[in-house]
Amino acid sequence: MATRRYEQRLRAQSAEQTRxxxxxxxxxxxxxxxxxxAVARQAGVARSTVYLVxxxxxxxxxxLLRDVSERGGFADLVLAVQDxxxxxxxxxxxxxxxxxxxxxxxxxxxxxxxxxxxxGALERMEQGRLGGLIHLANRLDExxxxxxxxxxxxxVLWTLTGFEAFDALHTGRGLPVDDVAARLLVTAERTxxxxxxxxxxxx
Amino acid sequence: MATRRYEQRLRAQSAEQTRxxxxxxxxxxxxxxxxxxAVARQAGVARSTVYLVxxxxxxxxxxLLRDVSERGGFADLVLAVQDxxxxxxxxxxxxxxxxxxxxxxxxxxxxxxxxxxxxGALERMEQGRLGGLIHLANRLDExxxxxxxxxxxxxVLWTLTGFEAFDALHTGRGLPVDDVAARLLVTAERTxxxxxxxxxxxx
DNA sequence: CTGATGAAAGACAAGCTGTCTCGCGAAATG
DNA sequence: CATTTCGCGAGACAGCTTGTCTTTCATCAG
Numbered sequence: 001m002a003t004r005r006y007e008q009r010l011r012a013q014s015a016e017q018t019r020x021x022x023x024x025x026x027x028x029x030x031x032x033x034x035x036x037x038a039v040a041r042q043a044g045v046a047r048s049t050v051y052l053v054x055x056x057x058x059x060x061x062x063x064l065l066r067d068v069s070e071r072g073g074f075a076d077l078v079l080a081v082q083d084x085x086x087x088x089x090x091x092x093x094x095x096x097x098x099x100x101x102x103x104x105x106x107x108x109x110x111x112x113x114x115x116x117x118x119x120g121a122l123e124r125m126e127q128g129r130l131g132g133l134i135h136l137a138n139r140l141d142e143x144x145x146x147x148x149x150x151x152x153x154x155x156v157l158w159t160l161t162g163f164e165a166f167d168a169l170h171t172g173r174g175l176p177v178d179d180v181a182a183r184l185l186v187t188a189e190r191t192x193x194x195x196x197x198x199x200x201x202x203x
Numbered sequence: 204m205a206t207r208r209y210e211q212r213l214r215a216q217s218a219e220q221t222r223x224x225x226x227x228x229x230x231x232x233x234x235x236x237x238x239x240x241a242v243a244r245q246a247g248v249a250r251s252t253v254y255l256v257x258x259x260x261x262x263x264x265x266x267l268l269r270d271v272s273e274r275g276g277f278a279d280l281v282l283a284v285q286d287x288x289x290x291x292x293x294x295x296x297x298x299x300x301x302x303x304x305x306x307x308x309x310x311x312x313x314x315x316x317x318x319x320x321x322x323g324a325l326e327r328m329e330q331g332r333l334g335g336l337i338h339l340a341n342r343l344d345e346x347x348x349x350x351x352x353x354x355x356x357x358x359v360l361w362t363l364t365g366f367e368a369f370d371a372l373h374t375g376r377g378l379p380v381d382d383v384a385a386r387l388l389v390t391a392e393r394t395x396x397x398x399x400x401x402x403x404x405x406x
Numbered sequence: 407c408t409g410a411t412g413a414a415a416g417a418c419a420a421g422c423t424g425t426c427t428c429g430c431g432a433a434a435t436g
Numbered sequence: 437c438a439t440t441t442c443g444c445g446a447g448a449c450a451g452c453t454t455g456t457c458t459t460t461c462a463t464c465a466g
Contacts, residue, residue, distance in 0.1 A: 010432090010433060010434090011432085011433060011434080011441090011442060011443070014432095014433095014443075015442090015443065015444095018443080018444080033319075035421080035422060035423085036422080036423070036424090037421085037422075037423090045444080045445085046444065046445045046446065046447090047423095047445095047446095048425090048426090048444080048445075048446080048447085049443080049444055049445075051423090051424070051425080052443080052444075056423080056424075057422095057423065057424085113316070113319070116236075116316070126375070147393070148389065148393075152386060152389065155372055155376055155378065155386045156386060156389075156390050158371060158372070158375065158376055159363075159368050159371050159372060159386070159387075159390070160362075162367070162371045162375070164365070164367030164368065164370070164371055165362050165367065165368060165371070167367070168361060168362050168365045168367055168368070169358055169361070169362060172329070172361065172365070173358055173361055175358065183355060183358045183359060183362070184362075186351065186355065186359075186394065187359050187362070187390060187394045190350070190351075190393055190394045191389065191390045191393045191394050217412075217413095217463095218411090218412060218413090221412080221413080238452080238453060238454085239453080239454070239455090240452085240453075240454090248413080248414085249413065249414045249415065249416090250414095250415095250416095250454095251413080251414070251415075251416085251456090251457090252412085252413055252414070254454090254455070254456080255412080255413075256412095256413095259454080259455070260453090260454065260455085
């Protein structure tokens with residue numbers, strides 16, 4: 001066998017390029033959920049190459065999920081979470097979260113539709129959000145700001161920061177992204193806080 | 204051709220029976236979303252019969268949707284809506300709505316997954332809910348009970364009475380149906396009402 | 407009896423996923 | 437330059453699914 005050592009350079013690079021080209025094609029075909037064949041043809045790639053690179057259709061959408069969560073603007077969310085004032089933290093988290101959904105809407109709808117074959121990968125991703133919400137509820141509680149029990153606060157935040165709530169207002173009611181954020185924020189603040197901010201208050 | 208007049212009795216009756224047997228089999232296979240073939244086999248019916256009766260796979264799930272909305276306990280919701288007190292109306296509507304989702308959860312998840320082939324039939328069904336919510340918001344407003352603008356109230360109610368909000372708490376957070384109703388009701392009341400009921404208040 | 411009808415049975419086309427094999431051409435190595 | 441090694445195209449094949457159509461049969465109405 002005497003396997004040679006193999007330092008890849010151009011090979012790995014071009015492999016990465018085809019990988020990206022396939023993923024970009026998936027984005028391009030959204031919101032319609034494409035077949036593997038349709039993706040391969042539009043990407044100018046053999047269908048077997050898609051299976052070679054991603055293993056399966058589920059693997060392809062799993063990669064899409066990772067891509068969405070790596071790219072889609074989580075920096076703002078991280079910034080918001082680090083704010084020393086828990087009220088600004090709440091406001092920033094709801095707004096940043098909503099904007100992420102707004103940018104990634106088509107991909108998230110597709111991923112939700114593929115959820116059955118994704119074996120809980122979506123749910124695992126959501127665990128991160130839950131952890132953040134528990135942290136937020138703890139901070140609000142420590143500052144004596146909560147008007148409801150802490151676990152109730154977590155449940156309410158869970159509902160309001162989910163993609164489903166966003167999409168109910170955005171697609172279901174036709175509201176622009178910033179209006180959706182406003183509605184969700186008002187609901188969170190008035191439900192959770194002992195002393196809700198006045199209407200139209202600006203930070 | 205001289206087509207005869209045809210009074211169906213036993214024939215139509217047995218046709219209705221096979222129709223019901225097929226629909227019941229669909230319920231039986233939930234929450235897994237069955238293929239037409241799987242339904243036909245378990246119902247003891249030829250696959251072609253399913254197509255004869257329902258026209259297509261989409262037609263089958265369209266019939267399931269109608270069945271769900273005819274059966275699933277809308278009587279309580281109608282009762283709640285007729286209450287003279289708008290606060291009881293709000294409370295009854297949220298609770299009855301949540302209980303319907305609890306009973307029909309598997310079917311509704313399946314229908315949501317089939318939504319793409321249902322051509323907006325789900326959305327059309329939701330129009331009824333929206334109408335009821337607008338009516339509720341109007342009544343609350345007329346009694347001077349609203350703490351937010353009427354259209355905001357509609358949007359908030361729309362989010363909280365949607366199946367997605369229910370499922371986020373029930374499946375996502377593992378809460379029993381009555382706890383879900385309590386969380387949603389607290390959120391609705393504290394967000395919408397000028398003077399929210401005290402915690403633990405009983406009607 | 408005779409025509410109409412509910413329903414089974416099954417062939418067929420088309421689209422999808424998934425696996426596997428063959429082979430070319432280009433890059434990496436010595 | 438010769439030899440590996442790897443990326444990838446091409447395509448066959450199996451299996452599952454939806455959807456259409458034809459043939460056949462038993463039963464019920466008049």
